[in-house]
Amino acid sequence: MKYESQKVAKLYFTAAIGLFVGQILFGLILGAQYVMGDFLFPEIPFNVARMVHTNLLIVWLLFGFMGAAYYLVPEEAETELFAPWLAKLMFWIFLAAGAATILGYLLVPYATLAELTMNDLLPTMGREFLEQPTITKIGIVIVALAFLFNIGMTILKGRKTVVNLVLLMGLTGLAVFFLFSFFNPVNLVMDKYYWWWVVHLWVEGVWELILGAILAFILIKTTGVDREVIEKWLYIIIAMTLITGIVGTGHHYYWIGTPEFWQWWGSIFSAMEPIPFFMMTVYAFNMVNKRRRNHPNKAAVLWALGTAVMAFLGAGVWGFLHTLAPVNYYTHGTQITAAHGHMAFYGAYVMIVLAMISYSMPMMRGREACNSARAQSMEMWSFWLMTISIVFITLFLTGAGILQVYLQRFSDNPMPFMVVQDKIALFYWLREITGFVFLLGLGLYIASFFVGKNEPEATVELAK
């Protein structure tokens, strides 16, 4: 760490991890409700638990991205952050707004929440993932603008690197596309059409730029490979991401009232979406193999490589599974989608944020470069526990999905939804049990921040 102001990232990362725990707890509640329908009813109904689970995920990832940006941008720009106080202020505003929103979900019925927050004036509530009250959305926009201003000014006054510019592009896109959450057409087709401009163009568009930039930063720092080499790869990967990802939005436009050509565009372009992820895997391993030095923070390198692999599997392979229109005709909105969602979010975005935390946290907490060997070893255990759990959760949900598609939609005598849900309960149980293993991994992850504090830093055994 070279600049004092990078330390604001610590606040953001701490909040991110805290909210991550909340997300997982609600995930476990949801998983239980799949097999025990009245679990915690009426205190926490299924729809509320689901809302909290998904909203927490998005909010903590945003905290993670902001933290990553506050850490990365000054170091790349070789200057202090433009306004550290603004970053701190925005942190508290964002955290308060986020907490109030979640409490609102949990404490009052959703309709009451809508009334309380005067949703009538500018109705934006009630849409999946964008359930936040309008005032929260406005708050998000203000926080995002202040954040972009801060980051933008820092980049402007400092060194301009490709990593910083790609990151800024991604973050700007994130803010711009969020504006479509205020656009709420009465026509249901139009509504869905623009809804995806937030949801899809975030995770399969601009977020990938953020992911690419953070990964590039970590690789530059930990491998010592020339910046130029890494930047070249970054260019190609984002070009491919944008070509495939933007038109790939079409894979959400099948049979929802949009023109038929979307079936072709969506199928062809989104089928190519795994390519940039594959390139990312090849490049991450290549850079680590070509490393000029061994970085003592092995945990961070493990997370970075893990991101490259799991993003390819979760976003690339599992996305491809159901992206072609004729396949999606059967799989739409089944557990296949859930399987893909879990592994893609974990593999691409959870892991990159954890990689950044793993790389930067030791330095922000006063270490030279990394944690003690004991802390790192525990962190790597948590890596494997969480990652393997997600792999199994994905496999169980895929199993559930295949069975569901067959019984409910493909067989000669299709069965009703709820009957099928009973038949695939075994998979739901297995998923829930695996969820507890994931929680254990998360516990170990948090514990790794507290063990080996008084032990010396890990060192590099002399390289081969």
Add this chain to the structure above:
Amino acid sequence: MEKNKWPPGDLVIWFFIMAELLVFGVFFAAYAFTRANNIELFNEFQLTLDRNAALINTVALITSSYFVVRAVAAIRDDNSKRCFHWLLAALFMGLVFLVVKGYEYHHHFSLGINLNTNTFYMFYLSLTFFHFLHVILGMIILLAVALKARTGGYSAAEHTGVETGASYWHMVDLVWMILFPLVYVMR
């Protein structure tokens, strides 16, 4: 003669080229198989395309590619100025392609044809427009290379950039070599 292990230009552009070729390949196959199910429709509307314009465009792209070859040869000869001039000539041919293609689009659009008109036009417009965008991207790359060449940014010893841009441009040409007969001629 000693063979090289790596293709000319930066290896990263070759990964990109392979990815692009894959996308086009899938698109071509989709066209061909969809046509197999709609032969009459495809045969009927293929006749409405302007083959003369397509000929001009094919010649323009091939010529442009050839000019780029000359540009690479020039820089290998350490002649930045000649390299720059050949690249300008190549860019001009690219421009010819864009103008002719634009004229074709203008013709179709003025008849009210769009992506929803029918499956043939959907493919025709999608495929050619996707390629059109690649011509533009290729021209931007060539322009960047040309500007650097003009200020003497390359030499006989170090001209990876020229070869990189050239490889991408040839790919744009290569794809059109299949697209032209497939969409305009084969029936």
Add this chain to the structure above:
Amino acid sequence: MEDKKFIRPCTIIYLLLLALTVTTWFIGTKGFSGMQISLMVLGFALIKGQLIGDYFMGLKQVAGFWRWTVTLWLILVGCLVSYAFSLNA
């Protein structure tokens, strides 16, 4: 010297490409149709592609995997397209 060795074959290839293009165009304007004609036109296209790969892109001077990338792509596309065109012939 190196210059001529590189340019002369490329100029010949360029003329060849033009000739094949005009032939294809001629077939197109005459409206010839049918599987044989189509496959012939496709064949011309694949040859053109191979020539561009070999000479313009310089893959002829490359050994190993990258030597065959364009060729493999052409074979793949050629097989798929000709199979599709043979379906209803």
